[in-house]
Amino acid sequence: MQQPWCLMHSLAQWGSGDKDKSSMNMGIAVRMAGILRLHREETYSLPPDATTDKIVEAETARRTFWVLETEDNLHSSHASPVAFGADDITTLLPCEESDFAFGRIPSSRAALPGTKAAKLWPELTSLPSRSLFATLLQAHSLWGSVARKAWRADFCSEGPPPWDPDSTYAKMCQILTQWERDTPASHRWSVWNMRGHSAEQVHAAYLSVVMVTRLSHIVIRRVYLEE
Secondary structure (H helix, E strand, O other), rough: OOOHHHHHHHHHHOOOOHHHHHHHHHHHHHHHHHHHHOOOOOHHOOOOOOOHHHHHHHHHHHHHHHHHHHHHHHHOOOOOOOOOHHOOHHHHOOOOOHHHHHHHOOOOOOOOOOOHHHHHOOHHHHHOOOHHHHHHHHHHHHHHHHHHHHOOOOOOOOOOOOOOOOOOOHHHHHHHHHHHHHHHHOOOOOHHHHHHHOEEEEHHHHHHHHHHHHHHHHHHOOOOOOO
């Protein structure tokens, strides 16, 4: 119970503007996740005859880890180090809400690009059947990359100019564009998708995917505009 308390307390402190205390409590939750090895896929292995309770408990732990990871990305800046190194993460992304609700082991899971899991199973980063939660986490991860790069004082002057295909800017834009192309059709913006996700009461996650993606495109370009 201590880890969820630290996480929720951290989010509340961040919302009230107390970033330093929020970071401290988030750090406690992150360290506990590391001790529990929530960043390793083998932690969630279950026998074929696992009970529904065990399946739900494992998925809850998996989602707790990814909430920690995504909050770390959402609160990113040039001065904020990552909580878990990408090469250490083998945990796959959460399943569909229906599988979670009914305690079913999903047939497949997506992986977060850049993690060790993605290097082991690269095809899982663009899995067409990935859950909305998985897409949301991928979008937040991209935002974390953009934020850490764009808010560095030397970003604009570092390396080749933005119009150079080898520049950090060009590569980041290419990653964003490619990721959007590989996003499941139901996770892209449209009025019909909005209606569908609203009917399933997951519209907040859907809007977060859409808005964070657009924000990433804006911020990576905004740094080149004069004040």
